[in-house]
Amino acid sequence: MIDPAWVSGLSALMFVIGLGGAFTRKNAIIVLMCIELMLNAANMQFAAAAVHHGDTTGWVYTLFAIAIAASEVAIGLAIFLAVYGQHETISLDDVNVLKN
Amino acid sequence: MSNATIVEPFGDGFVNALCPELILFAGLLLLILLPNLGRGTFRIPGTQLRLPWLLGGKRFKLSSDPRLPAWIATFTLGGAFLDVLYIFSQGLERVSIVSESGKELLLINGFSRIFELIFFGALALAAFSSMNRLQVNGIGSKISERELYNNRRQADFYILMVTCALGMSVVALAQDLFVLFIGLELASFSTYVLVAFLKESKVGVESGMKYFIVGSVASGVGLYGLSMLYLWAGSLQFSVLSAAFAESGTTALPLIGIGFVLVGFGFKVSAAPFHFAAPDAYAGATSPVAGVLATASKAMGMIGLIRMLLIIAAPESSDGSAVWLVCLGVMAAITMTWGNLAALGSDNPKRMLAYSSVAHAGYMLAALTAVGAWNWDAAVAGDASAAAVAVMTALIFHLVVLVAFKLGAFLVLSILESEGGASSLSSLGGLAKREPLLAVAMFIFMISLAGVPPMAGFLSKLLVIMGIVRIAVGDMGAEIADGGIYVLGDMHWVWWLALLMLINSAISVFYYLRVVVVMFFDEPEEGREGPLPRGWQVRVAILACVLTTVLVGVAGDSLIRLCEMAAQSLNYNW
Amino acid sequence: MQDWISMPLVGFPLVASIVLLAFVSNANESMRNRLSNPIRMATLIFSLVLLAITTGMFFQYFGNASWEGISFNNYEFTHRYTWIESLGIHWTVGLDALSFPMVWLTTFLLPVTIIATWNEKNGAVYFPIILGMGGALIGVFVALDLFMFYVFWELTLIPMFFLILMWGGADRKYASQKFFIYTFTASVIMLLGLITLYFFQDPVNPLEYAGSMTGRTFDIPTITQHALMENSNGNWYLGTNIQKVLFAMLMLGFLVKLPAVPFHTWLPDAHVQAPTGGSMLLAGVMLKMGAYGMFRLPISLFPHALEYFQLALMIIGMVSLVWGAIVCLGQTNLKKMVAYSSVSHMGVILIGIATMQPMGWAAALFMMFAHGIISPMLFAVCGAFKHHYHSMEIGAMRGMAKHSPWLATSMMFAWMASLGLPLLAGFVAELMMLIALWYFLAAEGWSVFWMVGPALVLAITAAYYLWSMQRTIFEGGDETQPPTSLNGQPVPDIASPEKLAMLILALFTIVFGVMPWIALDMMHDWTIQIFEGLILPILGDFNGGA
């Protein structure tokens, strides 16, 4: 079996990629994907930890986290649609009526 | 914990214990069902027989009344609120909901109850006052009242409010970090949509998107933190985490894990530097929603922080907690100063209130820092645990009364908003002439926010400062009486946070007063000289806020005691 | 003993003010105009009742308080209700020879202010606010609980803020905010000092009136008692460092309120923009809160620190005295000049305090009282000037003696009283201050050059007052042409209510100038009590005295 530490490492990498992508990319949908990446990193960590501790709760956490991620995507896309309707763009840089 | 009644999910006493939440749930169902009742019929397949099953079709007059969802939501939330009050009056029971596998999921005690009070109270007021003020079309669009009312989206709005309340109460009850997180997400998702509810306006959707996307990143970081903690401790039970932290909390993994979690909650309380989306969100959302964000949502975030703090502030782990205190203290200082400075130059009253709520978050973080420092020096610790309780009391008290004046201020703005926008200070111009009582109410909210006596805001700030100073001074008074010699520098550094906090509240007077000056001094904007839009509900809600603000300020003793009881009921490890 | 009597003194004006304000708040314009007269009468009658009560207290019609000979930290008409028990907060009121003159002064100034500003616009709102202001001020003076003291201390800001904002001059927006923020900033520092003091109490001893949650008390008599015991044992209460820090923090709040240079710049702005009534109460009573607070808290609690900071206080006092006077000389705005003269006079109070002589303290107390009668008259005159001539510039209106003899006479009287003409109230205080100062300098071996300041100011004060009178009261002929702001209308003299107010103020200025003992005897007794009870045991520790 793979050492959970490797999984943790991978998840850390995913998290960093996700976080980095979130503030480097302009397109809202890509940012959303990055966020998903972060959530998945957490999921992996949960899974790895569950294995590490031999504790089933971790799996449950993972399931819940997936559900959360899913609803997040749903809400996100809905909002993006509405934004597009009004601003005709979903570039994070360009949607900046509100500032200061 | 041992003295708590242990109840299994859906076991005996479950209904009693979770009565407010069940009321919410029932209300939620009603909200979904009732507005959809109509003359809809169901044709039994294969026959021409149409059974009236009441869903869909042309709605009844009653069920099509746009105010119906609002009333339902108000009664639901208000009912839950009153139920909590009733429970308080009957005396509290400490109930622990434990899963079959022995994991403690929820704990009902004074702490959770008082937070339920905050959540339900704030949301009930918001729902009540949104009743005739909710705009679903773009601001200023020429749409008749009738048309406005006759809109099914009303129901969505109130459903989201109730789910938000539900999520928040889960946060208050949770005894497992992950359960807490789920509650948090439930409430957050609701607020994301609520913020973006004005999808017909540019600012509405924009604020929703920003709030959502930044919030998601923060909660992503938070979730990752959770996973790290889980990796470290093998459980996310508070009790387990706390014990583990006391044992080996100084390693990097748990510390960084908690740090990540802090980011997640930090966003909710809008602590710097995670607060950036907050002003945008407040400015774009309708005022009652913004009010909810500034009060209930913030209280929810605070619960998370308090829980984290209780984990790390266990007595033996002074090293780890010291790191944390510095971290929190710096964050508190930056947050309050940043918020105040930003508010100073803000011309948009909603943004101003948003920044002011950032500042208030700073004050609360300072209080939290003090809680963490409760046993900083055994020599002068004396009644340290009582002192810690006192600070916690102050924190809770602050969150409670914040609902009254912060939400109240947003409600006043909501009246102006429904008239034609409240995005610049001048929209408040001449309010004293147009509706004096409203101006007086706003004035009371403003000076209460600034912390001027005799308003509730003063008492809460006083309590926070008293708590901080008490921690900083510790038992020196008694030591001095016994011949000890102490100097200013002997006090814990949180004393300086108190000083900074007071200086900040002095700065804050500047922008709060500017609102007052505009209301009482300036002339109304052109075209806004006439009377304000009518609507008794929002005014009743404002009146309730004013009364609370003043009465608590003048005679806050019983509320202080209530908060003290709540603070004591926390699951301390000392 | 009608101990409850101080309760209505505070409560009734506040409640009446709120009720009246609520009553008129939703009335429309014409309704308000109709209401303004009955409300004015109501507030006048009410304030007269208050005056009757305090006067009755003085003449022992109510209670049998012997104002002369109240010993230190003993109070008449004390009453205590539990307010916020968990924090040890009580509604504690009481009067001693320090606070009673101030309370009487407040109740005296209320009707006078109402009369003097009888025709103020929007009276239906104005007069209740004045009344509420009075209630808050009385609250400050009768409070014997730190929390209550602070609450009323800040509460006074609110009516004053509105008085300035809604009835003030052209730049009232700026002035009202500056006034509020400046003094608020100082008082939050004071608040931190109060709270730190609160927690430095020893909670182990069973404390009277302690909060159930905190174990400490806000009760001033109790704290003072503890401090007194500790101090007279030869120790510094709370230790040297803490005592000094707390003294400085409390003092800062009071110095700003007083105000002392360099914390004074809010005052001229506030005064110039404030309406007459606001100025009268601001200068008459509100500034005295600072000096009152100094005696009530830092001096009573931290006498050692007072001695430590003696030089600093002396310097601040001297600078205020001289700086204020010199700035007066450079003013062209009548009200600003008078405002700076207040700064200068408050310097007298500080110097009196810094002498640490009973005579100096009695001088400070009497100065508070005398200035409380004289300065409202100064501002009433300024207000009338502004009201009738629509300008505040010295020289805008000349030859007042010709066309406005009443105003001219009042002005001259007030000016003369303020520059310390003998047999008017201010002289006694100035004389006592000078004697105490010299005595102190000689006894402690300080340099004679400290006298230069007061000496200079005695002359400068005369100079600026005379200079302004020359350009207002005197000089007829071509230069008396009414200011253009009058648009050629005939120049009116002051109206009858204003005359009445001026007469009353002038009368009492003379009464307390000719018979200072009425007020001074009780102040004297109190200063002797506090000095012998508090300062003497301490001074004995440090030096042999003179």
Place this chain on the structure above:
Amino acid sequence: MSGTEVTTTVHSDWMQYAPLIILLPMMGFAVILFLGRVFNGHPFWKKNLKEGGIIALLVMGASFILSLLLISEFLKGYSGLDEIFEQIAWVNTGIWNGGSTTEPVSFGFGIYVDHITVMLLFVAAFLCLLINVFSIGYMNTDPINDNRNHRFYAEFVLFCAGMLGMVLADSFLWLFIFWEIMGLCSYLLIGFYYERPSAASAAKKAFLTTRIGDVFLMIGLVMLWDLFGSLDYAVVFDTQNIEIVAENSAGTLQWALGLMFIGAVGKSAQFPLHVWLPDAMEGPTPVSALIHAATMVNAGLYLVARMFPFFGAESLHGDLDDLAFIIAAVGGITAVMAAGIAFVQMDLKKVLAYSTMSQLAYIFTGLGCALYLANTLDWHNDSDAHYIVVVAFGAALFHLFNHAMAKGMLFMASGSVIHEVHHAHHHLHHGDEHDDDDFDAQSMENMGGLASKMPITATAMLVGSASIIGLPFIGGFWSKEGIIANAWRVALDDPRFLFPAMCVLLGAAMTGFYMSRMWLKTFAGKPNTEVAAHVKPTNGWIKTPLFILIFVTLSSILLAGMGFTHWAADTEYSFLSEKNILNGILYEMEHAFANSDAFFFILTYVVIFLGAVVGPGIAMALYGGKLADGEEAKPWMRPVIRLNTWVNKRFHFDNTAFRESSLATALENRLYIDEYYDKAMVNIVAGFSNKVAEADTEVIDGTIKAIESGSQSLSSIVRSLTTGSARDYILMVAVGTLAISLLIWGVA
């Protein structure tokens, strides 16, 4: 050390009403002011009550009678330092002098009567009454004063109350209090014609200048209090108390008294605080008479005279002679300076004003010398020395008396002249619109030859001038000669005093010149203008006091003979005690004209030569001459006119050179002192105060404003970080996360 325990000795029942001397005029002030406000313009008020003049007269009459009763009681043998009125504890307070308790301190009010009091009381009460009578004739007949005379009378009686109170007060504190009340009244009275800018600025100048002196006086009093623990005469004059003070702090005492003297310098218009007096002539003439001749200027002298017990104290022997010299020297400087300026004045009243200044300076010199003698001679044990001291002091006080009477008369007479000239001008140009603008009724250029038209006035003026000049046998001669003699006596002992001695000697000649000049220019010669030719005699209200004062002045030898000069100084010599009046007069004559000491014998004749021959001679040579044709002066004035005519013809010379010299210009410009003062005020005081006011707004308030604007700009910086782009917000979240991680990493 409290001075309140003074035994109460009431001599007769009415004596306890002595405070009424002060209180009556004080109440009169309120009554007149009130009635005047109410009845202003009412015919009865205007005609019958003379707009309050009659009320004032009644009040002042009552005060005068009470004063006379008090004086007679005193003369009946009640002597010694004592009080006749129980003290009121005015201010009670306490000090801590290093002991284990505080010491009570109290300031009380009472009445104190001794020789000096009695003399000043008479002068004040008597002159106030006469001036009151005069005022009715002067003020109420001038239409310019209509409907505001009540103000005049109210301020007038208050002034009198102040003067009487100052004289009667039993402590330096109350002396100062009444002194200030007088100051206020003089301010009000000088500024009576408030519409004139010159009056307004003169009033201000008077108050300010005297105030500067008062500041020093106040500090002197404070120092004195510090030394004695009281300001009551009974305490500070107590020999034992003085001994205690003398032991340790004689120097401080000298400083205290010196500072008090500065107060006197201001009040009595001595160099360098003299600038207010000439300007103060802006007030109505009765005011000039009252303030600047008869009463207020005497306050300074009274104060210095009051210091006698210190100078005379045995324990302070020789300690205070420097101060005595300063007093004499200030007097000397002023005497010459004022006389010099009086040379070139054209304004009748200004001549009198400078003359006042100069004569007061004589008295100061006299007092300075007397105090020097008292301080340096062993007069307590040596009876010769005792006599010298008493006579020296008496001479100064006697000159005060003579000068007050004469100068009061002169001012009233000048008022009479001005009044009538003004009327004549008014009458002549009746209906003309150009009116008073360019006509100066006070200028001697517009007079001349009035001796025949206003006989009583001219006589009064003549007698008054003679008294001031020190013409033998008339009024001031008896005292002035004494002052000069004493100055030289001291100068022989202490060469420093040669300066004041020379000054007073020179001053005698100068006095002779300018007083003669004034009289001649006004009354002799031909009328200078058409107006002067039409002047009518004055009214009865004005004549009466003049008439009385002529006799008082002429009879001054009687007072001298009664022992006035000796008695005034000391308890040992009582009024009419040693000699009968005839012997007294003979003694005085002998002493003056046939002094056994050769030095003083010669000195007397030198003085007479300078004052009575040289000075008037030069004046006669320059001014005056025959009256206009057909005009005939009264018989007693004819010799004067004739002598003048003869001298004028025989010795007339051209003084253009002098008049065009820079000295004359300087004198006309008052030696530029006023100019320097004005410059100092404008450049230094006003400039500095403007700078300070600027600093107040720019620096102190500027700091506050800078904090405000600084936080505002900080605010915009902070807010600009909220860019509006969600990407940046996410970045900040990431940065925050990183920061927290690094912080923990670093520590853990």
